[in-house]
Amino acid sequence: MREQRLVLAVIGVTALAFLMMPIVIVVPMSFSSAQALTFPPPGLSWRWYDSLFGDPDWMEAVWTSLGIAAISASSALVLGGLAAYGLDRGLQRWRSLAEANFMAPLIVPGVITAVALYFVFAWTGLLGTYLGLVIAHTILAVPLIIIMIGASLRSLDVRIEQVAWSLGASWSQAIGRVVLPTLAPSIVAAWIFAFVTSFDEIIVTSFVAGAQTTVPKKMYEDLILEITPTITAVATLLIGTTVVALGLVHLLLKRGQLPSVQTGPAAGSTHSTQ
Amino acid sequence: MTAHADTLAQTRQFAGGRRNIAGPSADTLRVWPLLILLIALFDLPLLFTLGLSLYGKNGFTLAHYAELLNTPAYLGVMASTLRVSLIATLVNALVGYPLAYWITGLDPRRRGIALACVLLPFWVSILVRTYAWIVVLGNGGLVNRLLQWGGVVDEPISFLYSEVGVTIGMTNVLLPFLVLPLYATMMRIDGRLTQAASSLGASSWTVFWRVFFPLTVPTLAASSLLVFMLSLGFYVTPAILGGGKVAMAGNLLDSLINQIPRWEMAAALAAVLLVITLAIYFAYARLGRWSRA
Numbered sequence: 001m002r003e004q005r006l007v008l009a010v011i012g013v014t015a016l017a018f019l020m021m022p023i024v025i026v027v028p029m030s031f032s033s034a035q036a037l038t039f040p041p042p043g044l045s046w047r048w049y050d051s052l053f054g055d056p057d058w059m060e061a062v063w064t065s066l067g068i069a070a071i072s073a074s075s076a077l078v079l080g081g082l083a084a085y086g087l088d089r090g091l092q093r094w095r096s097l098a099e100a101n102f103m104a105p106l107i108v109p110g111v112i113t114a115v116a117l118y119f120v121f122a123w124t125g126l127l128g129t130y131l132g133l134v135i136a137h138t139i140l141a142v143p144l145i146i147i148m149i150g151a152s153l154r155s156l157d158v159r160i161e162q163v164a165w166s167l168g169a170s171w172s173q174a175i176g177r178v179v180l181p182t183l184a185p186s187i188v189a190a191w192i193f194a195f196v197t198s199f200d201e202i203i204v205t206s207f208v209a210g211a212q213t214t215v216p217k218k219m220y221e222d223l224i225l226e227i228t229p230t231i232t233a234v235a236t237l238l239i240g241t242t243v244v245a246l247g248l249v250h251l252l253l254k255r256g257q258l259p260s261v262q263t264g265p266a267a268g269s270t271h272s273t274q
Numbered sequence: 275m276t277a278h279a280d281t282l283a284q285t286r287q288f289a290g291g292r293r294n295i296a297g298p299s300a301d302t303l304r305v306w307p308l309l310i311l312l313i314a315l316f317d318l319p320l321l322f323t324l325g326l327s328l329y330g331k332n333g334f335t336l337a338h339y340a341e342l343l344n345t346p347a348y349l350g351v352m353a354s355t356l357r358v359s360l361i362a363t364l365v366n367a368l369v370g371y372p373l374a375y376w377i378t379g380l381d382p383r384r385r386g387i388a389l390a391c392v393l394l395p396f397w398v399s400i401l402v403r404t405y406a407w408i409v410v411l412g413n414g415g416l417v418n419r420l421l422q423w424g425g426v427v428d429e430p431i432s433f434l435y436s437e438v439g440v441t442i443g444m445t446n447v448l449l450p451f452l453v454l455p456l457y458a459t460m461m462r463i464d465g466r467l468t469q470a471a472s473s474l475g476a477s478s479w480t481v482f483w484r485v486f487f488p489l490t491v492p493t494l495a496a497s498s499l500l501v502f503m504l505s506l507g508f509y510v511t512p513a514i515l516g517g518g519k520v521a522m523a524g525n526l527l528d529s530l531i532n533q534i535p536r537w538e539m540a541a542a543l544a545a546v547l548l549v550i551t552l553a554i555y556f557a558y559a560r561l562g563r564w565s566r567a
Contacts (some may be wrong), residue, residue, distance in 0.1 A: 007373055008375065008376045009376060010371070011373065011376065012372065012373050012376030012388070013447070015370075015373040016373070016392070016450075018446065019395050019446065020391050020394070022395065022398070022403040022404075022407065023394065023395060023398060023501070024374045025406045025410055028417050028504045037457075064329075068302075077550075079308040080308060080515075082304040082305075082307060082308065082402060083308035083309065085301065086301045086304035086305035087305060090302040090303075091299020098305055098309055100389055101316075101317065102308065102312065104312070104316065105312075105316060108320070108414075108551065109503075109504075109507025109547065109548075110507060110509065110510045111523070111524040111527050111528075111544070111547075112507065112527075112544045112547060113316070113320075115322045115527055115540055115541070116319035116322065117315070119320055119322055119537065119541070120315070120319040136316055138311070139311070139315060139316050171300070172402060177391050181425070195395065200399040200400070200401075202399075202400065202401055202510055203509050203524075206533075207528075208564070216401050219405075220401060220510070220514075223401070223405060223514055224513070224514070232404060235399075235406075238398070238401075239398050242398050242399070245397075246397055249370075261447045
């Protein structure tokens, strides 16, 4: 019995170490003073951050990524929010079909979406355009928005809305002054998730981006060509961003008190795999 | 759900008597902008791809599929995709199950830390997670230096640019997809069931295998299917850790589009991969319903 528990603990700790290994390795290496990728780093320095922020190519990639992530998260939020409301409150016929369609970008493997969008973008002249990337990232963010906004709408007591109507509010008044303020924390959380999804996206981007460069695309191309420690600085910043975003979402959802919303694969999210 | 929609409709009728407000049809309309976007820029592109795979010089043809099934190079890639995905799924299940079980037995504070260690990598960019393995597994990397220092091997083992490296990288990325659903299921298991078995004289080994484990099998099966499905579509990890030596379906798609432009073959391969993925997904969805029932 005791031995069994010990063996289990060893397996558990090893597995957790295995999961955390990439993060634990990359962060200290970004502060390395060495030219080559060695772990543990022989000394500490800011040189890789200097070389990152001093490189106009990287800076351009950062601005492109930020812009595309902000626009696509916002458009996915507006369209997805409206659709989630419509699904929850209105649509009766074809409901499950529409819902399945909204989830589809999550289920269809990224490479297949990438290939399909490549063909159609090549045909319509969207290949390698900013707009093309925004459209692709919006589509990829849709399932996440539908899951999160849908869950928060279901947890919202519909009587609150009914009270607004019975007091004579119009739909836009009821939405703008009752529903949106109540759901604000989960709406912001959904936007953050959509933003992170877009900011990390690599598969579809590498197929349809053409000469446009996002942070993951530049990282991927640099990784294939040569491995420079500058990438460890980028990686560390990405990890930092993720930690901050997750922390924010955690706080928001705690404030919004939405037990049904989970921030993991249990919610059906396959964020940036493959 | 339906009950709440009904009350809503009633309220609207009631309110509508005095003031003209949007009815259920207006709510339905709100679904359309997104639906149109997805139909135009997701559904139609997929159908277009399917069409391309079935289109030849003289119209409809199955020639591209025939070529896919008769060319050893394509078959080789499909075989290695299946092999790597199966191994990654198996390793995931073997590591993930004990991990989830161990987390379930921890005290709440440690459980929180352990779950954070599972969730954080899940949200960190796949590129970052894959990249780190180059540093860890490379010839001058951490693992090889440890092995040489310990006198286990003389020459560095080349983990990278082989199926071993790709499998390690993929397992790392996919583990949370198995651990989190299993953990959720294990936490829901009624502790009185195992207590009852123990009080009737069953050993802890018997309690685990005859009572606890069977209750987790549906979730284990469902999440293994999910992991397998996700494995089939992997692209970034094999590209980086396989270094061109391990080709999976995703990488072949990349070559067929960006290097040797043969769009119709890419379309056929994408269609085959899509059909397999959807079949697995439906099995997964069925298992999910079964495990909740």
